[in-house]
Amino acid sequence: MKIPRCKGASDLMPQDMLRFRRIEEVFRTSCLAWGYKEIRTPTLEYLHLFTSAGTLTPEMLSRVYTFLDWDGWSGERVVLRPDGTIPAARFYVENMLDVPVARLCYVENMFSFEGTGQKSRERWQCGAELIGGTEPKGDAELIMLALEILNKLSIGPVSVKLSHVGLFKTLLKEMGLDEEEQSQRLKEILSGDTSILSNIEGQSPGVKRFLNLLLDLQGTSSGFLENLKSVLPKKLKPVKHCIDDLSQIAELLDSIGQDYEIDLASGEGFEYYTGMIFQLYSMGKALGHGGRYDELIPLVGGNNVPASGFALFANRIDLVRIDEAKPGPVKILLTSRVGQEEGMKYSFEIAGVLRTEGYVVQIDLGKDSGTEYHWLVSFERKGKQILFSLTDATTGEDQPELSRKQLLEALKAGAK
Amino acid sequence: MKLALPKGWIQGYTAAFLERAGFEYLDYSESSRSYRPKSKTFPDLFTKVLQEKDIAIQVASGNYDLAICGSDWTQELLAKYHSDAIVKVRDLGYGQRELYLSTSRFSGLHSVEDVKSVPGPVRIVSEYPNLAEAFALKLRLPNFRIFPLWGATDAYPPEHADLAIVSATSVEDIEEKGLIPIARILSGNACLIANRNSLEQKDMSSLMAPFYRTNPKVKEEEKELTISEIDSEDKFEFSLFPDDVVSLALADGHQQSHTIKFLKEAGLKVKGYRSPLPTRRPIPVFDGVSVKVVRPQDMPLQVANGNFDLAITGQDWLADQLDRFPLSPVEELVSLGFGRVRIVAVVHNDVPAESTSALKALMRSGEIPVLRIASEYTNIADKYARDNHLSPYKVIPSWGATEAFLPEDADVLIENTETGSTLRKNNLKIIETLFESTGCLIGNSNSLIDPAKKDRMERMIALFEKGLDQG
Numbered sequence: 001m002k003i004p005r006c007k008g009a010s011d012l013m014p015q016d017m018l019r020f021r022r023i024e025e026v027f028r029t030s031c032l033a034w035g036y037k038e039i040r041t042p043t044l045e046y047l048h049l050f051t052s053a054g055t056l057t058p059e060m061l062s063r064v065y066t067f068l069d070w071d072g073w074s075g076e077r078v079v080l081r082p083d084g085t086i087p088a089a090r091f092y093v094e095n096m097l098d099v100p101v102a103r104l105c106y107v108e109n110m111f112s113f114e115g116t117g118q119k120s121r122e123r124w125q126c127g128a129e130l131i132g133g134t135e136p137k138g139d140a141e142l143i144m145l146a147l148e149i150l151n152k153l154s155i156g157p158v159s160v161k162l163s164h165v166g167l168f169k170t171l172l173k174e175m176g177l178d179e180e181e182q183s184q185r186l187k188e189i190l191s192g193d194t195s196i197l198s199n200i201e202g203q204s205p206g207v208k209r210f211l212n213l214l215l216d217l218q219g220t221s222s223g224f225l226e227n228l229k230s231v232l233p234k235k236l237k238p239v240k241h242c243i244d245d246l247s248q249i250a251e252l253l254d255s256i257g258q259d260y261e262i263d264l265a266s267g268e269g270f271e272y273y274t275g276m277i278f279q280l281y282s283m284g285k286a287l288g289h290g291g292r293y294d295e296l297i298p299l300v301g302g303n304n305v306p307a308s309g310f311a312l313f314a315n316r317i318d319l320v321r322i323d324e325a326k327p328g329p330v331k332i333l334l335t336s337r338v339g340q341e342e343g344m345k346y347s348f349e350i351a352g353v354l355r356t357e358g359y360v361v362q363i364d365l366g367k368d369s370g371t372e373y374h375w376l377v378s379f380e381r382k383g384k385q386i387l388f389s390l391t392d393a394t395t396g397e398d399q400p401e402l403s404r405k406q407l408l409e410a411l412k413a414g415a416k
Numbered sequence: 417m418k419l420a421l422p423k424g425w426i427q428g429y430t431a432a433f434l435e436r437a438g439f440e441y442l443d444y445s446e447s448s449r450s451y452r453p454k455s456k457t458f459p460d461l462f463t464k465v466l467q468e469k470d471i472a473i474q475v476a477s478g479n480y481d482l483a484i485c486g487s488d489w490t491q492e493l494l495a496k497y498h499s500d501a502i503v504k505v506r507d508l509g510y511g512q513r514e515l516y517l518s519t520s521r522f523s524g525l526h527s528v529e530d531v532k533s534v535p536g537p538v539r540i541v542s543e544y545p546n547l548a549e550a551f552a553l554k555l556r557l558p559n560f561r562i563f564p565l566w567g568a569t570d571a572y573p574p575e576h577a578d579l580a581i582v583s584a585t586s587v588e589d590i591e592e593k594g595l596i597p598i599a600r601i602l603s604g605n606a607c608l609i610a611n612r613n614s615l616e617q618k619d620m621s622s623l624m625a626p627f628y629r630t631n632p633k634v635k636e637e638e639k640e641l642t643i644s645e646i647d648s649e650d651k652f653e654f655s656l657f658p659d660d661v662v663s664l665a666l667a668d669g670h671q672q673s674h675t676i677k678f679l680k681e682a683g684l685k686v687k688g689y690r691s692p693l694p695t696r697r698p699i700p701v702f703d704g705v706s707v708k709v710v711r712p713q714d715m716p717l718q719v720a721n722g723n724f725d726l727a728i729t730g731q732d733w734l735a736d737q738l739d740r741f742p743l744s745p746v747e748e749l750v751s752l753g754f755g756r757v758r759i760v761a762v763v764h765n766d767v768p769a770e771s772t773s774a775l776k777a778l779m780r781s782g783e784i785p786v787l788r789i790a791s792e793y794t795n796i797a798d799k800y801a802r803d804n805h806l807s808p809y810k811v812i813p814s815w816g817a818t819e820a821f822l823p824e825d826a827d828v829l830i831e832n833t834e835t836g837s838t839l840r841k842n843n844l845k846i847i848e849t850l851f852e853s854t855g856c857l858i859g860n861s862n863s864l865i866d867p868a869k870k871d872r873m874e875r876m877i878a879l880f881e882k883g884l885d886q887g
Contacts (some may be wrong), residue, residue, distance in 0.1 A: 048537070055640050063498070071721040073737070073744040075539065076562030077452075114499050203674040 004009035004380045008114055008121035012317075017316040020124070024107050027126040027312065031105035034145050036128055039106050041087035044069075047077040052299050055086055057271050064115040065121075066273050080111035084127040085272065085293065085309055086300065092131050093302035101132030107314065120315065126288075129309035131297065136248040139276055139308050142290055143249075144258065146280060146310050150252065151289060156317045158282045160260040161218075162250065165190070165273040165291065167264065175200055175207070192268040206233040219262035222250035224359050242275075249276055254299065272296045274362070278310070282319065288312035330411075333373040333393075335364040337380035346379060346386060349405070390414075417461050418824075419621055419831075420475065420483035420515075421453070422468040423817060426606060428509045430484050433510055433606075435526065437626035437757045451820035458623060464824065469543075469815040472609065476501040479825045481621065482615035487514055487604030488544065488583055490639070496546035501741040503610045505624065509631040511606035513583045515547065517643075518595035520573035522655040527554065528599050531579065537561045541572045542581035545856040550641055551601055563721070566713040566815075568668060570595050575663075576708075576723040587646065594696075596651045600644045662705045662863070665719070665727035667712040668693055674754040674855055675728050682883020699749050704872045712791070716858060720744035726876060729754065730855035732759050732793060732832055739795035745861035750880045752855040757832040760795070761800060761848040762839055764823035772804050772848045775828070779806060779813035790814050791824035800850060819844060 005011060012020060028038060047066050056064075063078040081087055088104055095104045114121050126202045128145060130138045133292045143160060153204050168189050172182040178202065188196050198211050219225060225247045229240060246262070253260050254291050260278075269277045269291055277291030291309025297305045334351050336343030351361040354377075362368060376391040388407040389400045392414065400411055421444060422430055428446030435441075440456035442466065466474060471485040472493040478501070490502060506653045519525045528873065535609045537559040542548040545564035550652050552560040565572075569580045570593040570768065581601070582588045590597045593693060608627045655709035667675055674692055679686060686707055688698035696709045710718065716737035726749075732770065734748055761772060769775040779821055788810040791797035801809040817830050819842045832853065833839055857880050 011520075017635070048559040051553065058550075059554070062495075062550065070741060070743060073717050073741045073746075075537070075721065077561075077564055113498070148696070170868070241772040 007117040008119070008199045010120045010122070016317055019320040020314060021128065021261040022322065023312075023314050023317060023320055026139065027107065027149050027314075028105070030145065030149045030152065031103075031128055034141075035261075035341065036103040036105040036145075039088070039091055040108065041081070041091050041106065043081055043109070044078045045081055045087055045090070046136055047079045048415055049090055050079060050082060050086055051299065052297055055272050056083060056296055057190070059187065059191075060112065061269075062243055065111045065113065068231075081108065082110055082112050083270070084108050084110060084125050084311060085129060085270070086296065088127065088129045088309070089131070089293075089296045089300045089302070089307070092129075092307075093297065093300055096131075097302060099132075101130070101134055101138075104131070105131045121270060124314035125311040126146065126314050128306060128310060129170060131305060131307040134348070135292065135306055135307055135308065136245070136252060136276070138293060139249050139278075140252040140256065142310050143260075143278055144256065146290065146312065147258070149312065150280065150282070153320050155282050155287065158280055158287065160253075160258070161263040161266040161279045161281065162246060162260055163262075163264045163266050163277050164242050164246045164275060165277055166275045167231075168194075169274075170239050170242055171197065171211075172235065174238055175203060185368050187271075190269050190271060190273075190379065194265040204233070207235055209210075211349060212234060215265045219250075220259070222247050222254055224262055225250060240335050241352065246276055260337075276308075280310075280312070284386055285316065285319065286313070287319070288317055329358065329360045329376065331362070331373045332375045332377055332411075333368055335376065335378040337378050338386070342381075353408075354411075355403070357411075359411070377412075417458075417614050417618070417620060418480045419461055419463045420471050420480040420485075420625070421465050421874070422471060422484055422486070423461060424468055425467050426463075426468060426486060429510050430606065433484075433508060434628060437630040439626065443789075451817070452571055461623065461822075464820060465817075466820060466849055467815045467817055470813075472502060472814070474825060475609055475611050478611050480611065481618060482608065482610050483510065484606055485609055486511060486570060487607045488515060488547075488602060490607065490609055491602060491604070492544045492546050494706045495550040495641070501612050503612050503615055505605050505615075505690065506608040506627050507604075508606045508608060509714060512584060512671070513604065514600055515544065515581055515583050515602040516581045516583055516587070516590050516595075516597040517599040517601055518570075518573070518597045519578070520629075520652050521596050521651055523574040523652070525579070526598065526649055526652055527647075528643060531555065531598075532557065535764060535847045538579060539577045540579045540581060540753045541565050541569050541577040542552065543567060543569060544581055544583070547602065547641065548581045551643070554641060555643065563717070566711040568696060568710040568714070571708050571710050572723070574722065575659075575720070589653075596648045596791055601641055601644055601744055633763055634749050646801075660704075660868045662869055662876060663723070664705055664725040664876070665698070665713070666698075666707055666709050666727075667728060669711065670708050671712050671728075671730065671755055671855060672709075678728075678752055678754055678855070678883065682879065684685070684879060684883060685731060698830070705876065716746050717741075717744075717857055719860050720746040722860055722862065724860070725869060725873060726857060726859050728759075728855060728857055730755065730853050731856050732757065732760045732796070733849075734856065734858055735759075735851070735853070736795045738834050739799045747861055748856050749859045749877050750857040750884060751855060752880070752884060753854045756852060757834050758846075758852050759796065759830065759832050759850045760839075760846045761850065762819075762822070762829040762831050762833075763827065763842045763847055765843045765845050766823060767827070769847055770845075772806075775847060776806060786810060787828060788826040789814055789828045789830060789831035790818050790821040792818060793830050794815065796850065800830055 063084045066077050069078045084416045092102050107126050110123050110125055130142055172185050173415045185196055194215055225243050230244050266279050273291040275292035276293045279289045280287045288302045288311055292308040294306040297307055334347055336347050351363055354361045373393045376393050377388055379386050388402045390410050391398050430444045438457055441453045444449040444453035453463050455461050468486055468489050471483045472490045474480050474485045476499050525531050538557050539561050540548045541563045543565055545562050548562045569582045573580050587597050685701040686698045688695050698707050700707045712729040713733050715729040716734045718724050719727050770779055787800055787806050789797045789809055791811040792814050794811050797811045812826055818831055823845055864873055
């Protein structure tokens with residue numbers, strides 16, 4: 001009986017894996033070159049790592065894969081990691097408290113339930129975290145690193161959208177909502193619906209006008225933020241320091257010459273974000289996001305250390321092109337024409353020699369069709385000698401009775 | 417068309433409602449025991465009577481098109497399993513129940529605010545573990561532990577749980593159980609629920625119409641989990657609970673009469689441990705021991721986590737615990753010999769299999785594509801399927817009256833039986849005896865080596881062993 005794949009799970013085909021590994025490789029080499037250290041946190045964590053207020057919303061928590069461990073009689077629950085940043089924060093607190101600035105990166109899978117079973121419930125993310133008092137330069141570094149990675153992957157033009165979670169939090173407070181309602185509205189904003197801000201009742205025309213400006217316009221320079229500040233209604237004065245905060249990052253990006261868009265309506269993110277957040281898009285598709293989470297480290301037991309990070313969605317492999325024109329490794333099928341035991345011994349030995357020369361060698365197990373190779377190599381015994389025959393798999397051209405040395409020379413001469 | 421009706425306290429009200437709605441059931445009433453009552457009005461309708469807690473799962477999995485079930489149990493299922501497979505069709509306007517967040521009157525937690533400020537893990541006991549978890553998440557409790565219970569929830573706070581989430585019809589109802597409610601978190605009536613596919617694909621209008629004709633003016637209530645605080649500040653008292661006493665759990669329900677008899681023969685007097693039970697905290701007439709009366713199903717887990725040092729339960733429930741958590745610190749200390757039952761695998765008489773291997777052969781032949789195993793002992797059932805390679809299988813948890821599951825809603829049961837007569841009466845047969853089980857004294861392995869408790873534990877064990885000899 002055919003046993004189907006688990007609902008909501010997906011297989012990666014060999015072609016997908018090539019793309020996946022390419023993303024991983026570009027991500028890793030870039031991060032390492034920028035001084036980030038790669039870590040891997042466990043797939044299982046205690047549930048209560050994620051349940052403190054300010055980490056994940058109850059809605060997200062109601063979709064995690066949680067269960068009782070083998071010692072679950074104590075009531076302790078574990079969870080399949082639903083997020084990468086929070087475990088990285090735990091890792092930092094557990095292992096790196098004495099490091100003034102910690103640069104960490106990881107490629108990890110995250111799990112969360114999705115009802116229809118149409119989307120994958122397991123997502124791979126390439127994450128980078130910069131923990132230590134580095135704002136706003138650290139934020140700029142993360143944005144530039146993320147862009148370098150995406151550019152190296154040749155996905156196409158990538159746009160950066162900036163927003164600010166702290167600004168929304170302050171706005172909701174200043175608009176006179178009670179705590180319960182503030183957290184409810186913020187949840188909606190973080191799930192991508194910023195329009196609710198304009199629907200909050202009881203606001204003066206001045207506040208409404210400002211909100212419209214805030215949500216409708218997309219600025220492309222720090223000047224836009226100056227404009228916003230100049231029309232800031234009195235009631236919303238405390239919002240100013242958030243705009244200032246965003247200005248600093250915008251100015252840094254201006255000075256680097258990096259294009260961006262200030263789109264405050266692009267508020268999607270996690271509850272642990274506290275300040276600037278950014279989204280990365282290409283051709284309308286979200287590729288990743290990041291932001292500042294200054295309250296997370298103390299929440300998981302560390303000191304009051306500010307931090308920020310980003311995650312790229314490695315499941316966007318469909319956007320990564322593998323260069324078909326670039327020649328792959330030369331593939332050889334090696335067939336033995338001597339007795340079985342002796343044949344296997346020589347097959348492994350000769351395949352080993354050819355592999356160290358850089359060829360991909362498959363040993364003929366009797367059922368290989370020979371269609372996907374560049375060269376067919378066989379060997380037979382002539383008296384005391386083992387002699388090789390080399391066939392060009394495309395043309396069928398044959399070079400019989402070669403010594404090992406001649407075989408290697410002939411392969412080199414006919415390089416494909 | 418298939419309809420599921422509830423057993424238990426709501427059965428009488430449901431029967432009265434169906435009477436008014438004109439279903440004319442022959443054998444569904446407050447005290448009826450038939451699992452498959454017949455409606456005169458709808459002779460083609462297949463009706464099954466199930467434990468209320470089982471009904472929502474049965475409708476969600478498509479075994480029943482329609483069912484009547486308390487909205488609390490529907491919510492309990494949906495709180496954990498986001499499913500659109502269940503559609504609430506109609507509030508039936510009777511059988512109202514409310515879920516309360518409660519503490520003991522001796523608890524230090526007097527309000528929801530107090531609960532939020534507990535530094536360590538908040539221990540919550542409930543028969544509604546999924547709603548308890550949803551509540552803890554909604555309240556943003558940073559660290560909590562949920563202990564699912566079969567019953568006797570009111571016995572746990574304050575020493576053995578910080579909070580209890582219990583169902584009741586009113587605040588007074590809760591207070592009668594010796595608990596103080598600090599918030600109401602859910603409220604609802606009995607509802608008519610339907611399987612979504614059935615609603616989309618089958619014409620059930622004639623069956624649903626009477627539900628709309630009866631009680632047409634029902635006021636629909638919002639059934640979301642909300643936290644409405646109740647001010648109970650003046651009801652709390654202060655009391656110290658000594659923590660060096662050995663705590664002993666005794667069973668209610670089925671096993672109680674056996675336990676009473678054993679304790680009497682052993683000369684261990686416990687004042688107030690009788691039937692009907694006047695209190696969940698009877699007084700032992702021997703020193704250094706406190707006693708609580710709880711459900712025997714819950715004891716192994718509660719002993720493992722140290723809430724009780726000793727408990728009298730069944731070997732079956734201990735096995736079920738150890739099959740799931742083999743390393744949990746709970747062990748059998750004395751086999752007490754009473755209440756002997758066999759734990760058996762059971763199929764319907766129509767199934768052409770007399771053994772587990774014959775059942776396996778049936779599966780291989782493709783006659784049973786996925787084996788559905790219903791049981792109160794979910795972990796024993798799981799192990800039975802694993803050990804016998806009965807793949808693929810599903811374990812359907814049940815909260816009683818499991819024999820009603822065969823043959824429509826399950827293929828095999830893992831059940832206990834004393835004489836086999838209930839099984840025979842339900843046209844069922846045993847294909848394997850897994851093991852025999854009797855009452856036993858179990859203990860927490862850590863308490864046995866705890867210097868503060870060791871001596872008293874050993875004295876208690878000796879008393880039980882002596883009682884065994886005398887009995």
